[in-house]
Amino acid sequence: MIRIAQPIIGPEEEEAVLAALRSGQLAQGPLVAQFEAAFARYLGVRHAVAVSSGTAALYVALRAHDIGPGDEVLVPAFTFAATANAVLLAGARPILVDIKKVDFTIDPKRIEAAITPRTKAVLPVHLYGHPCDMTAIGEIARRHSLAVIEDAAQAAGASWQGRKAGSFGTGCFSFYATKNMTTGEGGMVATDDDEVARRARLLRDHGEGERYRTDLLGGNFRLTELAAALGLAQLPKLDAWNERRRANAAWLSEHLEGVEPPTERAGAYHVYHQYTVRVPNGRRGALLARLREQEIEAVVYYPRCLHQQPLYQQLGIGGSFPVAERAAEEVLSLPVHPALSQHDLERIAAAVNEATAAVGVERG
């Protein structure tokens, strides 16, 4: 089976985790601080605050910006549900915005129509590893005094016009096992804002400004030393892995037939967390079934938009999002991860081309 994702764990990772285990300190300590410093340097930001997951990063970032009940946050209608769930967990209301057809990210042209006096922030998602148009989003945010909180869970190492995704506003990263780099579970909040960083550090650790003095309502969202050891071993390899993903994506785009390959906009450095094609005309199910027969794990990220989720329907969070709906009907992600061999790529292309010929998929 060619898997859709595969963590790459080598001797450096094994030794680093063993050394952390033997150090006697397992919970947040010096390795977490080192990992934060290395990640901040990598992104080119002043502060990085390590947390226990990408979801925790989003929640902590929203709360660090003082977003809560009565506030609205603009979120793309097409994303992993954790993006908008974090807004709900913070007590605020996600307001959905349609996406662009070309790269599946939030459409800046539709943001302003969704702004109300209650809007506090915009939460763009660098979906599949393709950076959002942070120039346009930044201008709108400045004009309306909105915070920018980036969901960069899929975009570690991506950049927009030479600047790293997650460094424009408050960046939220995930190091879940399938992401471009991993700590098993883990996340990071990155920011240039001293006050946001200060609050994020409090929020991840029970809101205690001093030991046993509760200043704000926080929780336990700390990263372990074991996870930080993994992160320190993975981070130096991230750029080379992303280059491998890009080379795999370029090869696939050159050799696949009958599907619409992903695009990389001018100014974007796409890190292909997913290599996502469109399969038009309702033929996706048939293609998926044939790929599974050939032991190629292709996955639909994501089959439902947020407004099509039962929870969001119960909460009355909806609207009209035709571009997002069409994406949910057409997208299919194929393996692109750096552990693929040339033989794997050839198997994927052969299987896709054979299947699209058989089920009569046409380029849309």
Ligand SMILES: *Cc1c(COP(=O)(O)O)cnc(C)c1O
């Ligand atoms: C993975 C992911 C998250 C959540 O990260 P976890 O570490 O799994 O909590 C949030 N948003 C997006 C877009 C993701 O891909």
